[in-house]
Amino acid sequence: xxxxxxxxxxxxxxxxxxxxxxxxxxxxxxxxxxxxxxxxxxxxxxxxxxxxxxxxxxxxxxxxxxxxxxxxxxxxxxxxxxxxxxxxxxxxxxxxxxxxxxxxxxxxxxxxxxxxxxxxxxxxxxxxxxxxxxxxxxxxxxxxxxxxxxxxxxxxxxxxxxxxxxxxxxxxxxxxxxxxxxxxxxxxxxxxxxxxxxxxxxxxxxxxxxxxxxxxxxxxxxxxxxxxxxxxxxxxxxxxxxxxxxxxxxxxxxxxxxxxxxxxxxxxxxxxxxxx
Amino acid sequence: xxxxxxxxxxxxxxxxxxxxxxxxxxxxxxxxxxxxxxxxxxxxxxxxxxxxxxxxxxxxxxxxxxxxxxxxxxxxxxxxxxxxxxxxxxxxxxxxxxxxxxxxxxxxxxxxxxxxxxxxxxxxxxxxxxxxxxxxxxxxxxxxxxxxxxxxxxxxxxxxxxxxxxxxxxxxxxxxxxxxxxxxxxxxxxxxxxxxxxxxxxxxxxxxxxxxxxxxxxxxxxxxxxxxxxxxxxxxxxxxxxxxxxxxxxxxxxxxxxxxxxxxxxxxxxxxxxxxxxxxxxxxxxxxxxxxxxxxxxxxxxx
Numbered sequence: 001x002x003x004x005x006x007x008x009x010x011x012x013x014x015x016x017x018x019x020x021x022x023x024x025x026x027x028x029x030x031x032x033x034x035x036x037x038x039x040x041x042x043x044x045x046x047x048x049x050x051x052x053x054x055x056x057x058x059x060x061x062x063x064x065x066x067x068x069x070x071x072x073x074x075x076x077x078x079x080x081x082x083x084x085x086x087x088x089x090x091x092x093x094x095x096x097x098x099x100x101x102x103x104x105x106x107x108x109x110x111x112x113x114x115x116x117x118x119x120x121x122x123x124x125x126x127x128x129x130x131x132x133x134x135x136x137x138x139x140x141x142x143x144x145x146x147x148x149x150x151x152x153x154x155x156x157x158x159x160x161x162x163x164x165x166x167x168x169x170x171x172x173x174x175x176x177x178x179x180x181x182x183x184x185x186x187x188x189x190x191x192x193x194x195x196x197x198x199x200x201x202x203x204x205x206x207x208x209x210x211x212x213x214x215x216x217x218x219x220x221x222x223x224x225x226x227x228x229x230x231x232x233x234x235x236x237x238x239x240x241x242x243x244x245x246x247x248x249x250x251x252x253x254x255x256x257x258x259x260x261x262x263x264x265x266x267x268x269x270x271x272x273x274x275x276x
Numbered sequence: 277x278x279x280x281x282x283x284x285x286x287x288x289x290x291x292x293x294x295x296x297x298x299x300x301x302x303x304x305x306x307x308x309x310x311x312x313x314x315x316x317x318x319x320x321x322x323x324x325x326x327x328x329x330x331x332x333x334x335x336x337x338x339x340x341x342x343x344x345x346x347x348x349x350x351x352x353x354x355x356x357x358x359x360x361x362x363x364x365x366x367x368x369x370x371x372x373x374x375x376x377x378x379x380x381x382x383x384x385x386x387x388x389x390x391x392x393x394x395x396x397x398x399x400x401x402x403x404x405x406x407x408x409x410x411x412x413x414x415x416x417x418x419x420x421x422x423x424x425x426x427x428x429x430x431x432x433x434x435x436x437x438x439x440x441x442x443x444x445x446x447x448x449x450x451x452x453x454x455x456x457x458x459x460x461x462x463x464x465x466x467x468x469x470x471x472x473x474x475x476x477x478x479x480x481x482x483x484x485x486x487x488x489x490x491x492x493x494x495x496x497x498x499x500x501x502x503x504x505x506x507x508x509x510x511x512x513x514x515x516x517x518x519x520x521x522x523x524x525x526x527x528x529x530x531x532x533x534x535x536x537x538x539x540x541x542x543x544x545x546x547x548x549x550x551x552x553x554x555x556x557x558x559x560x561x562x563x564x565x566x567x568x569x570x571x572x573x574x575x576x577x578x579x
Contacts, residue, residue: 006376017364085360089417092326093377094349276328 003095007103008110015073015111024069024112028119031065032058036127048131055142058120059225063218066150067157067182070112074161075178077104078271079168088276097271101162105155105264112154120147146225152256153221157182159263166271189216193241210241217259224252277340278303279425279456280325285334287320287480294320296480297334302425305454307447309467311567312477318460319357321477322427325458326354339425350379353423357430357460359414363403367394367413370402371420380421388416391446393439407434415443426450426457433463444470464564476567478574488563495569497561498522498534503547505529505554 015021035057036048048054078101081087090100124143128136161178168174193212196204213219223242245251279302287295295317302308312318323329324336327343341348361370368389375385389395392412402410411434418426432440447457447470461467468488475485484491506512509531516523516533523533535543540558547553561569 003377006373010373014362014364084362085356085358086362088328088356089354089359089374090377091328092349092352092354093374094346094379095377096346 003093003099004103004106007100008106011104011107012110015107020073021111021115024073024115025119027065027069028115029122031061032120032123033126035061036123048127048134051135051138051142054127055146056226058146059222062146062150062153063222064186066112066154067186067218070108070154070157071161071178071182073111074104074108074158075165075174076171077108077162078165078274079171079174080165082274082276083171091276098268101166101264101268101271105158105162108158109151109155112158113151116147116150116154120150149221149224149253149256152253152260153217156217156256156260156263159260159267162267163263163270166267166274185216185218190219197241210245213239213242213245214255217256220252220256220259224249224256278337279306279339280343281335281337282321282324283335285324285336286332287317287324287329288332294480295324295331298480298482300475300482300485302456302458304424304456305451306473307451307457307459307471309471309474309563310458310460310477311462311464311474311563312483313571315479316477317480318477319429320480322354322429322458322460325425325427326352350421351424353418353420353426355411355414355418355426355428355431357433359410361402361410361413364401366399366401367405367409368398370413371416374417375420378421384420384422385416388419391419392416393442408436408439411435412439415446422455424455426455427460428457429460430462431459432461440466464567465562468563474563474566476570478571481574483570483574484566488566491566492561495561495566496536497565497569498536499540499561500532500534500559501540501543501547502526502530502532502557502559503550503553503555505552506531506547506550507552 036054038046078087081090091097120143124139127134128139160181164177164181165174168177193209196212197209213223219239219242222239223245226239280300282298282300285295285298285300286293298317298321300308300321310318310321320329324331325338325343327338327345327349336343339348339351365373368385371385371389372382374380375382389398392415394409394412394416397405397409402413405413411431415428415431418428431443435443444466447459450457451472459467459471471488473485473487474491476483484494486494504526506529509525509529513523513525513531513533521533521535521539523531526532533543544556544558547556
């Protein structure tokens with residue numbers, strides 16, 4: 001059997017055994033159902049409001065949660081095995097470092113994908129069954145886009161976790177780096193961009209600013225899920241810049257894919273240089 | 277074809293030299309004992325043969341190929357020092373996983389579990405295994421795929437005497453089937469009978485290499501003869517001492533004499549001619565004596 005499949009199988013089995021899969025699935029399901037029904041509670045309403053509003057709230061929360069879960073799942077993938085001594089053994093087997101990395105990516109990626117499919121999917125099913133006269137076609141397409149883009153976002157952060165895990169000398173520093181990366185991509189980046197917008201308006205050509213959104217996969221992810229409905233408004237923050245981007249949704253997906261592939265290649269190169 | 281050839285291999289980390297122009301070859305079906313103090317370069321040598329470390333200098337050829345090629349690794353087995361596994365997997369799951377990675381059959385994994393005496397504990401998690409059980413599981417994974425070159429780093433650590441004897445029996449059997457084996461060890465007694473050649477490393481240099489007989493001859497360490505029942509023991513000891521031999525009396529009627537290069541047979545004849553001699557013991561220098569001798573020599577040479 002191909003070593004990639006063997007390693008992926010083991011990682012997936014580990015995810016089942018240590019109940020990661022079921023835990024993430026439950027988190028996603030609770031999140032999705034909770035937001036669908038109570039997302040509008042701020043404005044004094046309880047109950048399902050609309051599909052675009054639900055997806056928008058879901059995407060904003062998933063932007064925080066999905067990268068965090070992906071990083072948690074994978075930050076010790078390489079450095080953890082190194083510390084445990086099993087990496088030394090694996091590397092003497094007839095397989096390349098790329099096989100190990102790819103096997104782990106497939107295994108972890110499958111865990112994330114399955115958790116999202118079941119977790120978010122169950123919310124979609126609940127909405128379809130319990131809410132009267134909901135547009136089923138719109139519901140299906142909106143959730144399909146949401147689940148697919150969430151998977152892609154999760155995979156990007158898995159790949160990022162492998163980069164950090166391959167570079168870190170110790171498990172604890174890999175955890176620190178992962179947390180730092182999460183902080184930068186999810187919080188700092190948008191704040192910094194806002195700061196640039198407000199303070200440095202003259203120093204940067206305004207035409208350049210929307211392109212900066214491409215440098216952050218979480219912004220791309222939110223653009224895909226909010227932009228799909230042509231949502232506009234004052235609560236979008238830096239994402240309103242996205243309206244000025246001269247291309248459609250397809251390019252956003254493409255850039256997300258490039259992020260995933262680029263980070264995986266980067267992880268492979270860092271791992272290849274690691275001395276065990 | 278040689279199992280591996282190291283020619284002028286050096287490994288440096290910055291200014292520190294871990295291996296210094298090492299020349300070492302292992303023939304097919306040969307068992308080489310690799311000995312040395314901590315930090316002498318034993319594990320580094322193994323990692324170079326395994327392709328885990330790149331050499332700073334020199335040429336490495338393993339099973340006719342480069343050490344990092346997949347084909348070479350398929351016929352290579354390695355038991356690392358302090359082997360560890362995935363604690364959450366059972367022994368059986370662990371071995372089947374590694375068997376899949378090596379392209380070995382599940383049937384062989386089962387056979388090996390039986391062979392290393394882990395069949396009764398195969399379904400327990402490795403977390404609950406003792407050091408000796410983990411070591412045996414490590415040995416089992418090294419044997420997956422019937423390797424042509426086997427590298428064992430401290431294989432007897434944590435093994436009880438019976439398991440150690442089983443290990444040596446296994447090594448003898450593998451040697452007969454043409455497997456080349458490198459045995460790295462701190463535990464010197466008991467290894468002698470199972471190795472063809474010994475290599476002694478000190479501070480990254482090959483201090484000595486050869487069969488035990490060759491090493492003994494080169495070291496010039498004396499064999500010790502002990503005899504009992506001599507009537508005129510005291511007188512004989514005095515005579516030997518006058519000839520410049522190291523000799524002493526042992527108890528009432530015993531003598532001990534150290535026989536250096538070539539004296540041994542003459543002394544033996546001498547003792548056998550004596551009618552009253554009841555018993556003669558011959559102590560050849562052990563591997564441990566040789567090891568100590570070469571270690572001392574390298575220390576004396578060091579500034």
